[in-house]
Amino acid sequence: MKNKNLPVKNEADSLCLSTEQIINYSENLVIAADREVIERHLEQCALCTEALQGAFQIPGRQRKQNLINEIKANIRHKIRTPSTSHRSWKLVSVATGLLLLLTTSSIFYFYSQHPQKQDLADKFFTPYSNIVPITRGEQPLDDLQSAMQAYEFGRYDIALAGLKKVVANNSENFTAHFYAAICLIALKQPAPAIDHLKQLVAAENHAFQQPTLWYLALSHLKLNDIQKAKQILQQIVKQDGFYQKKSKELLSQLEIE
Ligand SMILES: [Zn+2]
Numbered sequence: 001m002k003n004k005n006l007p008v009k010n011e012a013d014s015l016c017l018s019t020e021q022i023i024n025y026s027e028n029l030v031i032a033a034d035r036e037v038i039e040r041h042l043e044q045c046a047l048c049t050e051a052l053q054g055a056f057q058i059p060g061r062q063r064k065q066n067l068i069n070e071i072k073a074n075i076r077h078k079i080r081t082p083s084t085s086h087r088s089w090k091l092v093s094v095a096t097g098l099l100l101l102l103t104t105s106s107i108f109y110f111y112s113q114h115p116q117k118q119d120l121a122d123k124f125f126t127p128y129s130n131i132v133p134i135t136r137g138e139q140p141l142d143d144l145q146s147a148m149q150a151y152e153f154g155r156y157d158i159a160l161a162g163l164k165k166v167v168a169n170n171s172e173n174f175t176a177h178f179y180a181a182i183c184l185i186a187l188k189q190p191a192p193a194i195d196h197l198k199q200l201v202a203a204e205n206h207a208f209q210q211p212t213l214w215y216l217a218l219s220h221l222k223l224n225d226i227q228k229a230k231q232i233l234q235q236i237v238k239q240d241g242f243y244q245k246k247s248k249e250l251l252s253q254l255e256i257e
Contacts, residue, residue, distance in 0.1 A: 017041055017048045019068045026055035026064065047072070054129045057242065063131070070133055074152065117254055121190070121222035121229075124250050127151075127182050128211055132175060143169075144176060156183040167196075174199065174206035181215055190219035210236065214243040217250075230254060 017025075017038060024030050025038050042049050051071045055064045132148040134141065141149065147162025160183035166176035177196045184193035197219065200212040213236050221229035233254075236247040 016045060016072075017051075019051075019065055019072075022048065022051050022055050022068055023061055023064050026052060027061075057129055058131060066133060067129065067131060070130075117226055118222055118224040120250060120253055121218045124246065125185060125218055127154075127156075127186055128179070128215075130179075131207075132179075144173070147176070148179065151179060151183065156186040159183050160187065171199075172203070174203055174208065178206070178208045178212065181219075185215060185219060185222070188222075190222040193219045194223075210239065210241040210243050213239075214247065217247070221250075221254075226254060 021030070021034075021038060025035070030038060042052065051068045054067045054071055058064060058067055130148050130152050132144060134145050134149055134152075143162055143166050147159045147166065150156075150162065151159035160180055163176045163180040163183065166173050167180060170176075177199045181193040181196035181200075184190070184196065194216065197212050197216045200206060200208055201216070213232055217229045217232040217236070220232065230251060233247040233251045236243050237251070
């Protein structure tokens with residue numbers, strides 16, 4: 001608990017950004033000189049970049065702080081064997097780089113071959129960050145936490161099974177509905193994803209209003225219902241939130257004949 005705000009060592013064994021620095025940067029509250037130092041660090045640190053992306057995506061200092069600590073704890077958890085961590089992290093970075101290169105070039109190839117509008121849904125889809133706090137090592141995880149742990153590791157099939165169980169026990173667990181939808185989109189099943197997202201559209205008492213519309217638009221697009229997708233995207237654009245810019249960008253690509 002007491003160490004949570006302190007910088008952590010990263011794989012290159014240099015000090016990472018503090019939670020405070022990441023939050024301030026995400027809220028544009030750092031002076032020019034600090035900004036330069038922070039940006040130089042971000043260029044070479046995947047951990048801080050991930051934490052910053054998380055901070056950009058959710059509002060409120062307290063929630064940002066929880067999320068960043070969660071991400072850092074995750075990484076600490078993954079690199080807790082110090083003798084091999086340095087090398088394996090290097091391998092992971094190289095592998096990620098290669099994968100990214102492959103993905104980028106295959107997307108490019110794919111688009112040059114099949115310029116279909118519904119394929120834009122995959123291009124614009126990124127899974128939403130996990131906002132469910134997972135406490136490790138103290139008590140056993142509950143069903144939602146276990147599912148979200150699988151989600152964090154990109155095991156959407158396992159996460160989905162767990163989230164369905166949570167929803168079966170409590171149909172008003174909107175967090176579970178939301179992440180079940182994200183899993184389904186990741187697993188290329190947009191129709192059942194829409195069913196979960198509709199539960200959120202109908203309800204008001206949850207924190208996923210904007211992302212719900214965004215993922216709903218992507219699901220309709222994936223099903224080739226371009227008109228419905230455009231209609232939702234226009235609704236997001238009017239609301240002036242985090243997904244406004246992405247929605248404008250997607251709308252403009254949908255206009256191209
Ligand atoms: Zn770092």
